[in-house]
Amino acid sequence: MPGSPPSLDRQQLGAYLALMEVSSILRHEVEQHLRAEGDLSYVQWQILASLEDSASGSHRMTDLADGVVYSRSGLTYQAGLLEKRGLISRSPSPADERSIDVTITDAGRALFARVLPGHIEVVSSLLFEPLSRNDVQALTGLLTPVRDHMRATPPRSASPRRRKRTRAGDTAS
Amino acid sequence: MPGSPPSLDRQQLGAYLALMEVSSILRHEVEQHLRAEGDLSYVQWQILASLEDSASGSHRMTDLADGVVYSRSGLTYQAGLLEKRGLISRSPSPADERSIDVTITDAGRALFARVLPGHIEVVSSLLFEPLSRNDVQALTGLLTPVRDHMRATPPRSASPRRRKRTRAGDTAS
DNA sequence: TATTGTTATACTCTATAACTATA
DNA sequence: TATAGTTATAGAGTATAACAATA
DSSP: OOOSSSOOOHHHHHHHHHHHHHHHHHHHHHHHHHHHHHOOOHHHHHHHHHHHHSSSSEEEHHHHHTTTOSOHHHHHHHHHHHHHTTSEEEEEOSSOTTOEEEEEOHHHHHHHHHHHHHHHHHHIIIIITTOOHHHHHHHHHHHHHHHHHHHHSTTSSSOSSSOSSOOTTSSOO | OOOSSSOOOHHHHHHHHHHHHHHHHHHHHHHHHHHHHHOOOHHHHHHHHHHHHSSSSEEEHHHHHTTTOSOHHHHHHHHHHHHHTTSEEEEEOSSOTTOEEEEEOHHHHHHHHHHHHHHHHHHIIIIITTOOHHHHHHHHHHHHHHHHHHHHSTTSSSOSSSOSSOOTTSSOO
């Protein structure tokens, strides 16, 4: 029997490696398609999808940052590219002058609509072809708790600026 | 009601998004740890793991390329970094003078051993904590066929040089 | 003082094409 | 002619820290 302190059993190792390989290939193929079809990075696609999905077609930069990218400057960079192409627009939020409201434009919606079918096709043919409806349901059932756990796990990212809650007693003064 | 041709049902969309988020976070955290603990990129880690895992501690560059990286020059780059640090060594293969045998060094094994516990810890706490033994088995059962399917799917990568089999009748002459 | 967002900068990684050498 | 690997190069993405402005 192997050591107990730090180890993954055979099943866990298999699951981990399968997950990494599956997600790497899928991500790679998806990115390839997005680039070829719409000249979009995956982050740009997530931004458009997030905006398209929202009722107002708008989000604050901070809202986009949570759940899209790991650094704020990265989001600024990607949003800048989208704005340059006229796919989104940015304007100061009326409510809070510090915030920027990001809104998807008609051109953005049009591009999203144009790319979406191919995107779905890639995902369907690569990920879902070998899975039955029950399989998909089971997969969701397994991954959802994991996602929730990961979201809840505190140190998630190391430094996208102090994360919400203020740690008391940090600076004495 | 929207069109029917290309679409993912709610279950599929959920599974897809959960998979992407889970794998993104996991990969990000793993990379963070590898960098902090061993100054290694994920690809470098895969190379070391692959060599450590092999009986001889060696692999040809081509063998490493299949299943590790998407372009050959990328592998050369990463292997070059490892060699510079003395973690692997490269020498022409006796059997085929075109090939390079990559071998993990003692220093490479030592570093791998030093980083592994923390690596496992990250994976365990992030991915496996919310999963029972049965869950893990189920997850493997779902992802393995997907992985096999993806490996078999032809166009997988767009251009890491002509992939094995030669397409007849390409150049006339 | 904390939060929102941008900018400047440096660095890592990746991919393409051209190139060498062996089979 | 095909395969193994490297090199040069160019570009994309990311993160850090410093910065400005509003709350």
